[in-house]
Amino acid sequence: MPRVARRQMDASVFLIVQKSHLKLFRSNQDRSQFLSYLKEAKLKYQFACYGFSLCDDDRFGLIIHVKHQTISKIMQSLMIAYAKYYTSDEPLYKERYKSYPIYNEIDMANAFNQLHQTDSPYASLCYYNGTREDSIQLIDYYTKQPFDLKPVNKTPLPDKVVALCNEHHCTSEEIKKNKTLRNQCILEIYRETGCSLKELSILFEISTSMVSKIIKNEANQL
Known part of the structure; x- marks a missing residue:
């Protein structure tokens, strides 16, 4: 049965959660490789990443501010790149990722709380608390300044x-x-x-x- 297209939501900031029935991250090398693909995707699709967590073996979470492309295009590129690196005989993702729109400061705080339960080099809390400083091209600091949560009208x-x-x-x-x-x-x-x-x-x-x-x-x- 073909997958049904996702309903378009009037938001441009999302908490993304992707689970796998496999051990998605077999080692910290896998986590580092995933972050390198995240950096590449940011440069390619020009989105903002406010947070991430790769602490669990079977899932990852991201907070993404879509600016120029769709969330589906961004995630497809990221997940395909990692799946090719992973080289599993089984499909790495049996279910589609979950996308939760973020509309206000409360939503954002809840998303950060979900991702920042562990202070790890593989969760973005390490950038916010200053234990890592190599965040250029990876983390865009969320400063609570107002930003448009609705998609910008594109010029033809x-x-x-x-x-x-x-x-x-x-x-x-x-x-x-x-x-x-x-x-x-x-x-x-x-x-x-x-x-x-x-x-x-x-x-x-x-x-x-x-x-x-x-x-x-x-x-x-x-």
Whole structure:
């Protein structure tokens, strides 16, 4: 029976919990590898991660602020990458992850309490209490400042391209020829339109892997 698509919720911050019938983390090496995939996913999909916990052997939890892509696309990328690394003869995830929308400060506090029950290098509490400082690209500190919990209306791709051409007083072909400008525009288009890497690859006539690399490099420089 095909899976039913998830209902769209009017939130952009979620507590994600994924369980496995297998020993999801067989060692701390597995946990470290998972965190490396989380860093890669953050750069690729440009979301914020406010918290995580990999302390249990059979599950993980994340607090994610979706900004530019859907939660399903982010989680699919992360979970497939880890499953390929894990190389199990059995499916690693028999059930879909649970996503709990976060609408207010109480929801956020409850989510943090759920993830921060253990002060471990593999739970984000270690970043918040200062025992680890290498959190660049991994943890985005939640400072209780107001943020929009509803999805931002995306600019249509054609409209954004026209706007960039007008802003830089050039044509789309001229943007393609100027690599520095092209790379900046790719990241800006990706963030503001929510388009796919494939759409960008077609638009700029380059490979999807090159688009992904450009987005990561440009985001690193900000």
